[in-house]
Amino acid sequence: MMQAAGNIWIVENLNERVDDEFNALPKDIQARFLRLAELVEEIGVPALKEPYIKHIEGKLWEMRVKAKSGIGRGFYCTVVGKRVIVLRYFHKKTPKTPKNEIEIALRRMKSMR
Numbered sequence: 001m002m003q004a005a006g007n008i009w010i011v012e013n014l015n016e017r018v019d020d021e022f023n024a025l026p027k028d029i030q031a032r033f034l035r036l037a038e039l040v041e042e043i044g045v046p047a048l049k050e051p052y053i054k055h056i057e058g059k060l061w062e063m064r065v066k067a068k069s070g071i072g073r074g075f076y077c078t079v080v081g082k083r084v085i086v087l088r089y090f091h092k093k094t095p096k097t098p099k100n101e102i103e104i105a106l107r108r109m110k111s112m113r
Contacts, residue, residue: 008042008043008044008082009044009045009082009084010083010084011037011040011083011086012083012084012085013085013086014085014086014087014108014112018086018087018088021088021089022074022089024089025089025091026067026069026070026072026091028067028068028069029065029067029069029072031067032065032066032067032072033074033089036052036065037084039052044082045061045078045084050064052064056097056102056105057102058106059109060075060076060077060087060102060105060106060109061075061076061078062074062075062076062097063075063076063086069091070091070092070093071091071092072089072091072092073089073097073101074086074089075088075101075102075105077109077112079112087104087105087109088105088108
């Protein structure tokens with residue numbers, strides 16, 4: 001799980017399935033996500049803008065990383081207590097984010113309630 005002791009924000013994966021998605025990503029994309037999580041924990045989500053994060057819809061946001069092996073995306077939502085919960089990771093292979101990836105993240109977000 002991506003989690004470190006930060007003073008401002010905490011970034012964590014929703015569950016083991018999301019951990020597995022993270023672990024299935026190429027190592028360089030994993031490293032970029034870890035660095036982005038550190039950045040969120042150091043300065044907070046409100047301080048970040050594109051290209052690092054992008055609003056998708058409602059409470060769903062996207063973490064965006066690039067590495068030599070390609071593009072990685074992580075959908076997340078924020079919850080009370082300055083916590084970022086990552087709902088879905090994937091290796092992006094098309095110019096436009098596939099609708100089914102967004103739907104998976106939205107279903108997982110609804111299951112949190």
